[in-house]
Amino acid sequence: MTAASIRARVRAEMTEEIKAVARRHLAADGANLSLRAVARELGMVSSALYRYFASRDELLTALIIDAYDAAGAAAERAESAVDRTDLLGRWLATGRGVREWALENPHEYALIYGSPVPGYRAPADTIGPASRVPLVIGGILRDGFASGELSAEPPAEVAEPVPEPVRADLAAVVEQIAPGAPAAVLARGMTAWTQLFGALSFELFGQLNNVVEARTEFFEYQLRAVGRLVGLRG
Amino acid sequence: MTAASIRARVRAEMTEEIKAVARRHLAADGANLSLRAVARELGMVSSALYRYFASRDELLTALIIDAYDAAGAAAERAESAVDRTDLLGRWLATGRGVREWALENPHEYALIYGSPVPGYRAPADTIGPASRVPLVIGGILRDGFASGELSAEPPAEVAEPVPEPVRADLAAVVEQIAPGAPAAVLARGMTAWTQLFGALSFELFGQLNNVVEARTEFFEYQLRAVGRLVGLRG
DNA sequence: TGTACATCAGTGAACGCGCGTTCACTGATGTAC
DNA sequence: TGTACATCAGTGAACGCGCGTTCACTGATGTAC
Numbered sequence: 143m144t145a146a147s148i149r150a151r152v153r154a155e156m157t158e159e160i161k162a163v164a165r166r167h168l169a170a171d172g173a174n175l176s177l178r179a180v181a182r183e184l185g186m187v188s189s190a191l192y193r194y195f196a197s198r199d200e201l202l203t204a205l206i207i208d209a210y211d212a213a214g215a216a217a218e219r220a221e222s223a224v225d226r227t228d229l230l231g232r233w234l235a236t237g238r239g240v241r242e243w244a245l246e247n248p249h250e251y252a253l254i255y256g257s258p259v260p261g262y263r264a265p266a267d268t269i270g271p272a273s274r275v276p277l278v279i280g281g282i283l284r285d286g287f288a289s290g291e292l293s294a295e296p297p298a299e300v301a302e303p304v305p306e307p308v309r310a311d312l313a314a315v316v317e318q319i320a321p322g323a324p325a326a327v328l329a330r331g332m333t334a335w336t337q338l339f340g341a342l343s344f345e346l347f348g349q350l351n352n353v354v355e356a357r358t359e360f361f362e363y364q365l366r367a368v369g370r371l372v373g374l375r376g
Numbered sequence: 377m378t379a380a381s382i383r384a385r386v387r388a389e390m391t392e393e394i395k396a397v398a399r400r401h402l403a404a405d406g407a408n409l410s411l412r413a414v415a416r417e418l419g420m421v422s423s424a425l426y427r428y429f430a431s432r433d434e435l436l437t438a439l440i441i442d443a444y445d446a447a448g449a450a451a452e453r454a455e456s457a458v459d460r461t462d463l464l465g466r467w468l469a470t471g472r473g474v475r476e477w478a479l480e481n482p483h484e485y486a487l488i489y490g491s492p493v494p495g496y497r498a499p500a501d502t503i504g505p506a507s508r509v510p511l512v513i514g515g516i517l518r519d520g521f522a523s524g525e526l527s528a529e530p531p532a533e534v535a536e537p538v539p540e541p542v543r544a545d546l547a548a549v550v551e552q553i554a555p556g557a558p559a560a561v562l563a564r565g566m567t568a569w570t571q572l573f574g575a576l577s578f579e580l581f582g583q584l585n586n587v588v589e590a591r592t593e594f595f596e597y598q599l600r601a602v603g604r605l606v607g608l609r610g
Numbered sequence: 611t612g613t614a615c616a617t618c619a620g621t622g623a624a625c626g627c628g629c630g631t632t633c634a635c636t637g638a639t640g641t642a643c
Numbered sequence: 644t645g646t647a648c649a650t651c652a653g654t655g656a657a658c659g660c661g662c663g664t665t666c667a668c669t670g671a672t673g674t675a676c
Contacts, residue, residue, distance in 0.1 A: 144673095146673075146674085148673095149617095149618080149619095149672080149673075152619095153618095153619090156619090169494075170494060170495075171494055172407075172491060172493070172494035173406075173491075174408050174494075176661080176662065176663090177662080177663065177664090178661080178662065178663080179661095179662095186619095186620070186621090187620070187621055187622065188662090188663080188664085189620080189621075189622080189663095189664075189665080189666090190619070190620045190621075192663095192664075192665090193618080193619055193620070194619095197663080197664080198662095198663065198664095252491035252492070253491075255577070255581065255583070256490045256491030256581070257406060257407075257486035257487075257490030257491045257581065258486070258581055258582060259406070260403075260404060260405055260406035260408075261404075264582075269586070272583075297531075297533035297534060298533065299531035299532065299533050299534065299604070300531060300533065300534055300601065300604040300605055301604075302597060302600045302601040302604055304597060305590065305593040305594075305596065305597055306593075307589075307590030307593045308588065308590050308593045308594045308597055310590070311587070311588045311589050311590050311594070312588070315587055315588075329597060330601070332588070332594075333571070333597075333598050333601050333602070336571060336574040336575050336578055336598060337567070337570060337571050337574055337602075338574075339574055339577070339578065339583075340570040340571055340572075340573055340574015340575070340577065340578075341570050341574070343489070343573070343574065343577055344570055344573065344574075347489065347490070347491065347492055348492060348498075349489070349506075349573075352503070353545070353549055354542065354545045354546070354549075354566070355541075355545050356539065356541030356542050356544070356545050359539040359540075359541045359542045360539075360542045360545070360566075362539065363536060363538060363539055363542055363563060363567075364567050364570060366536045367534065367536040367564070367567050367605060368567070368571075368605070370533070370534040370535075370536055370605075371534055371601060371602075371604075371605050378640095380640070380641085382640095383639075383640075383650095383651080383652095386652095387651095387652090390652090410628080410629065410630090411629080411630065411631090412628080412629065412630080413628095413629095420652095420653070420654090421653070421654055421655065422629090422630080422631090423630095423631075423632080423633090423653080423654075423655080424652070424653045424654075426630095426631075426632090427651080427652055427653070428652095431630080431631080432629095432630065432631095
């Protein structure tokens with residue numbers, strides 16, 4: 143290993159360490175993370191951080207990207223462990239995987255799915271990582287449509303026509319997320335996606351306090367209910 | 377009008393004005409609202425605010441309560457304009473009412489349904505106002521169950537049993553929200569409640585950017601889809 | 611292999627701000643007799 | 644109705660903090676000849 147690459151590795155490790163400390167600080171400060179506090183904990187002077195991140199916003203961006211990646215990886219890991227033909231199981235595993243990650247990392251969850259950070263504009267590099275969970279769901283829809291289990295027609299009793307402008311928007315999304323699937327299937331999938339994160343936000347942001355204590359069971363119930371709405375059988 | 381009551385009225389007006397300015401500042405600062413900035417805009421010295429609010433947290437609490445009340449009032453106003461027997465229509469009106477309020481007041485929405493404010497603990501006085509939207513939904517469920525339109529059994533194809541621990545939690549909630557309705561009906565109602573705010577959070581917090589542009593139609597589609605899951609006909 | 615030079619991580623001081631909260635005070639307005 | 648006193652809104656200074664970012668610098672580590 144050349145001297146240069148050792149230096150690069152040390153630099154990469156230090157970068158990771160800064161992010162790790164910053165992640166811990168999200169708990170105390172939320173999105174108004176203090177660079178000076180991070181530096182203090184690392185035993186450095188605050189200006190030293192500028193060797194690694196050009197600004198506070200850049201550090202925040204790195205944390206956001208990492209959080210999306212971690213949530214996506216959790217979904218992928220959980221979903222990939224399920225038999226490919228068990229579509230409902232794959233959906234449930236995805237939801238559970240994301241939830242477990244979110245419960246372990248509530249402040250990172252809040253950073254990406256909570257209120258936007260005032261004054262912060264997410265750069266384009268967050269788009270890819272942010273798509274990982276939707277892509278997992280898209281894979282389930284694609285396979286379901288391919289196997290015929292998911293038809294363009296939803297379960298008869300909950301059939302709801304997709305409005306024309308939404309169809310148009312989804313036509314573009316279909317190509318990236320679930321190539322080949324009809325817009326109607328994707329629309330139901332996006333309803334499920336919304337439900338998943340709505341349920342997590344309610345749980346993590348306190349709306350269920352004093353209302354539902356059986357959090358895991360309630361989450362599971364909602365996942366299953368919306369899975370049925372999508373047309374997933376299990 | 378006595379002198380004392382004039383003083384009281386002036387005081388009340390000043391209190392409202394402080395809150396109005398503070399609300400505007402939520403846009404710039406999010407939840408880390410600055411008392412000094414509010415005072416500055418009012419042309420007062422910052423210590424003068426302490427005549428009206430004992431601390432920054434107390435001002436935040438007032439804003440949170442007002443926001444819940446405003447969202448609840450919007451839901452009530454919209455829902456009450458619909459024919460009582462049109463359950464699906466009542467649900468759609470509720471959703472649209474909340475969404476309109478949220479789009480007009482995105483920062484207040486974020487304050488109550490977004491990430492929790494770091495270091496802030498909501499006092500008990502927020503519970504009542506926070507229940508107003510759920511109560512509107514509960515009213516629809518109650519009436520639906522009373523008229524027989526909503527049965528304990530959901531639409532057959534999306535039937536999903538309510539887990540026992542959730543049933544137990546909901547038994548308590550039923551009394552406050554929809555007296556007389558079975559837990560199964562309430563569970564579906566809470567799924568709809570989650571979907572409603574999940575959809576709003578996705579829209580307001582930017583998750584739909586570059587994905588769905590036909591926001592109103594997509595929202596409407598989701599409201600209808602989950603309304604069917606609940607068993608509301610229209 | 612040894613040496614001159616370049617790179618780069620981290621320092622420390624400074625700039626120019628911001629904040630919430632307390633406290634003694636002034637002066638206007640209201641109350642009680 | 645007039646006067647002494649109490650209430651209360653708002654002031655201004657201060658306390659004791661915090662922050663992001665810039666800049667000239669030191670000194671260790673790497674690179675090129």
